[in-house]
Structure formats: structure tokens, C-alpha cells
Amino acid sequence: MDEKSRLTELKEILERAAHEYYVLDAPTMPDAEFDRLLLELRAIEERHPEWVTPDSPTQRVGGAVSEQFGKVRHKEALLSLDNAFNETDLREFDRRVRSAAPQARYVVELKIDGLTVALSYENASLVRGATRGDGETGEEITANVRVIRSIPLRLRESGAENMLPVDVRGEGFMPKRTFAALNKEREAEGQALFANPRNAAAGSLRQLDPAVTAERKLDFFAYQLLEADRWGVASQTEVLARLKDWGFKVNPEFRVFDDMEAVIAYCLGMEEKRHEFAYDIDGLVIKVDSFAEQRELGFTSKSPRWAIAYKFPAEQAETVLTDVEINVGRTGVLTPTAVLRDVFLAGSTVGRATLHNLDNIRAKDIRIGDHVMIHKAGDIIPEVLRSLPEKRDGTEKVFEMPETCPTCGGAVTRKENEAAHRCENADCPSRQREAVIHFVSREAMNIDGLGPAVVWQLVGEGLVRDAGDLYTLREEQLSGLERMGKKSAQNLIRAIAESKTRGLGPLLFALGIRNVGVKAGKTLAAHFGSLDRLRLATEEELQNLPDIGGIMARSITDFFRDERQTELIAKLERAGVLMSEENSAPRGTLFAGQTAVVTGTLTRWKRPEAEALIEANGGKTSSSVSKNTSFVVCGEGAGSKLDKAKSLGVPVYSEEEFAAMLADI
Secondary structure, three states: OOHHHHHHHHHHHHHHHHHHHHHOOOOOOOHHHHHHHHHHHHHHHHHOHHHOOOOOHHHHOOOOOOOOOOEEEOOOOOOOOOEEOOHHHHHHHHHHHHHHOOOOOEEEEEEEOOEEEEEEEEOOEEEEEEEOOOOOEEEEOHHHHOOOOOOOOEOOOOOHHHOOOEEEEEEEEOOHHHHHHHHHHHHHOOOOOOOOHHHHHHHHHOOOOHHHHHHOOOEEEEEEEOOHHHHOOOEHHHHHHHHHHOOOOOOOOOEEEOOHHHHHHHHHHHHHHHHHOOOOEEEEEEEEOEHHHHHHHOEOOOOEOOEEEEEOOOOOEEEEEEEEEEEEOOOOEEEEEEEEEEEEEOOEEEEEEEOOOHHHHHHOOOEEOOEEEEEEEOOOEEEEEEEOHHHOOOOOEEOOOOOEOOOOOOEEEOOOOOOOEEEOOOOOHHHHHHHHHHHHOOOOOOOOOOOHHHHHHHHHOOOOOOHHHHHHOOHHHHHOOOOOOHHHHHHHHHHHHHHHHOOHHHHHHHOOOOOOOHHHHHHHHHHHOEHHHHHOOOHHHHHOOOOOOHHHHHHHHHHHHOHHHHHHHHHHHHOOOOOEOOOOOOOOOOOOOOEEEEEOEOOOOOHHHHHHHHHHOOOEEEOOOOOOOOEEEEOEOOOHHHHHHHHHOOOEEEHHHHHHHHHOO
């Protein structure tokens, strides 16, 4: 096959694989194979730059850094919606609709808490992306939207070369899990934390460097097609179907109702289920389905008369801050944590909440003993919103950051222009413990049975100073630990030995290189193939790779110049840890070729542990149920995912049935 034909073939293969992974949530191609094919395509394009097109998969990452954002005037104004806060508001909206469209039916869609993104396609290829701005004019962010994998660079349409221009609107957002991981990384680095996923998504889309946006792993749901009548589309439900056919990711949770009472019942029910989704929602959007009826209803100067946003009530709780504890992270950052009087909030009991740093405490005037209001940032991380000074009785105490590390007594410093206070002692037991906990975590070396409590004992007993010492542990050393019998010690020794073959990608993430996440670890492993080759890489060479920006490139080269890290790598090498891209195969094939979803509260495993068991036996896991889901493992309190599995006829297994399947291996 000649290179031009191979280029065309590679683009088609990669586009299909990306669509399956990011849109359908039903991947069929291993990450390593995708990365290998992408590198092959990039090599062909480097030899023939005249063949590079804007819709090539290689153009998603590494676009030119913008000096500033240009302005884009929207083809149609992006109007805001009127809000409804209760049943009375919804019934009044229905009364107004029925006066002009008595037979109207409603489409109800989830109101994703993200930001509006406007996309323009010409000849089926993405040519522009823009923010909402003031509704009339937005900022051009084309380079940044290209790195969002669920946004198609090219529409899936026959005869696309002569296709009419297409303008689509949707919501860019950051999934909860991504938000939590991003803030955890920023906290470890002493950087300011994002308040919520919406702010994180907005900040990510307005990055001057698209590579930074790519690292943030944003997602996108399409919901509007401008000038839809040109395509013979007569309703909102038909728009959603057409967008899905073209390759857009469309939120599957929309519903159609004939009367407002059914809409109200759905809205009230969704308030209870809002925390089950992988992304933030702050309400629902109710639209008249028929475009003919929408035109009849028309617009006010600010908003359409045929749509309204039902806003969920804010979830906050009042409690008392009884103390402040200091946690020391693996990079030495001291993080203050509020100890609270237990309170139930957003589906769980909260006893601790993040305070981020001293500047945050001072800005909110939070004192020990205060009555405070808390919420869950992104429905995940408990956070103190504000103090209630009017309830003070004079016994409250102003918090001061300690001058010495509470763990090791080492000096605590704060650099100019940095929010973080840091313990400077590299031998601090807390720093050592957190570094080892990161090393053994699921997405790193995935050492089963080596939880935080065991790591703390190992560090406290002087048996482990860094991750390299794990591989010198003996069974008799482990069996002497609290709650660690002979059988548990044997299992842990075996799990540590098995981790040696995880491969280069997980190892690079496990090493804790600043700014290097799971995806970047895979990218580096696929390109360099071995740790020895990566060690010799220059910043310039690193920045030419997808997902690797200037800050990350500098972090990588600095890491390999650090004598302590050199010593750690030498220990791992002597222990026989695999340092090349020879990822071990799954331990079993029980779930080979199958995609599973785990939902509800399990008693035998935590959800990530159950997912890891599926992946270890050849399967893949997903966060959402679709027609491509092979089976669902269901615990207590399962909600919409269980309902969807039943409606699609997807097999559902209880935790006991899942355990029985594993027992048969």
C-alpha cells in the first residue's frame, strides 16, 4: 500500500476508534495500539506536510499557542433562559405555552453545569470553535476545542465534501472524576484549587496553550443545530438524533412528555438522582419540541418563550468547625483540613472538608469554633464556603499555619507568589508515605492490599523509605505488622511481585513526576519505549509530543536530574521492575471483549476495586450504560444506570453473582 493510501486508512481507523471511545463510550482498540497508529500517521504527515488536513487526528493536540483570543460574532445570538425554581414557576410557564400552542409536548434535557461552546463546520470539517461571550460575540478557541476528543473534527456524513455549513452548539464540561484528580494534583503542587468543575472547564478552554487544555480531559454534549430547517429537521428530538448520526456526543438522559405534571414529577425525581451522574448538573432545561410551535411562541428581548431552565435548590449545610488538621502531601505541601461536627450533605455524612490553604482561610475569615456553611464542590469534595460570624460567642480561635512540620519538625517555608506552605524535609515520613501511596494506587502500580494504613505502618516502622524499598520486603517483616497475618503477608508479597510487570506507562505515573498524569505516562511510554530513552530526551523533543506542554516537559527533565529520583529508579531497576513498554497482558480472559458498568454501593469491594477486577480479567469498564454495555454489576442504591440497563435489556448481576463468576476462574 502506498503512503497516501495508508494515510487515508489510518485517519479512518483512528477516527472510528476515537468515536467509539469518546462518544459511544464503547472502546474496541487498546490505548497502546491507538497511540502506535497515531505515531505512524504523524510520521507520514511529517514526510508529506502537504497532505496534512485540519480534520486529521494529529491536529487535535499541539496547536500553536495563541497570543490572544480573537473575537467571533455568532450567526445567531446565544440567548439566556428564564429560570424556574418551583412547581408554580413551571405551571406558569406551561400556561403561557398552552395559550399559543395547546398541543405542545416538552423535551426535558439535563442542564449540564459547564459552558456553552459554538462550533462551525464547512464541508463537514471543523473550522471554528467559540465561547458564548456576551451572547452576540464570543472568543475564538478553535485550537482548544480540537483537543476535546468527543468533538468530531469531521462529521460522519456521505457526500461531506459538498455539505452545507453546519453550526452546532453544546456544553463543554469537566467530569467530576477529572475535576477531583486535577484539584488533587494542584493541591500537591501548591497551586490554587478550582472552586468547581464549571470553573475548571472555563479556565481550561481559555488556556493559551492547547496542550494544557488537552491535559484537562474536557468533554462535550451537543444539543442545538442552527438553521435546522435546511436539513428537514422539524423538532428538538429530531435535532438530537441528527447530531448523533453526525458523530456528536448527545446526552442520552433526555425525556419527552405530553403534559407539565409529568415534567414536574420528572424534575422532582431528578433532584434525588442528580449525584449519580459522572458530571455536574444544576437543573433541567424544558423545551417545546416542535420548531413550528417554537416559532409561534417567539422570543422576548432576552430569552425564548418556548424554553425554561428548572434550577435545583442549592445544597448546603450548616455545621461547626471544631478543629483544623494539617496533612503533608508527597511534594511537602501542608494542606489544612477542617474537622467538622458530622452533618448529612448531598447523599453522605460529612465530617471533614478542605480549607485549601492559609490565604483561603483568611479570605473567608474562618476560625476554629465557627459555625460554617459547607457544600460539595462538584458534588464530590466537601468544602467550607463561609463562616457565620454572627453566631460567634468569643471562644473562636484564629488559625495559624505551623512554623514547623507537624510530622517531622522540619522547617516550613512559603515561596513568594505561592499559596502553599511546604515542608522542606525530603525525609519527612508524611512525604514518604504519600509518595508510596501514590506509587501503589490503582492507576499506577496497582498493588492490591497495600492501602494507606499498611503504608503508614511500613514507613513508621522504618521498613520503607521510598517505593523502591517495597520490592525488598520479606514475608516475616510483613506478618509482624498490626492486622497482617501470614496469609495476608503472602498475598501482599505476591501482589508486589506482580506489579513489576505493569509496564512503562503506569510506572511513569507512579513515579510522581510533576504534572505527568495517566494519559501523559502512556504517551511517553508509547513514543520512547523505554525509561533509558526517555531520560535522554530534551525539553524540545518532549514538547513535540501530543499531550506534553512546556511545563510538563520541564518537569520531566528536572525529575531525571534529581539525585534522589536517580537513586529510586536504580532501586526499582535492581528489583526487576519492567522499564520498557511491554505491558503485561490481563491476568485472565473471563471478560475479554466485554464492557461493564459498576453501579450502586458494593459491600465486598469498593467500586474501583470491582472495576479493576474486570479489567484484570480482560474486560473494559465504563461510567455509563449504553446499548454496547455487556453487563452491569449492581450494588445497593443503584439508580438511573440500573433503570437504563433494564430498559436496554443489558444483563444485570448482583455483587454475589459477580463474585461467583470470579470464583469460577
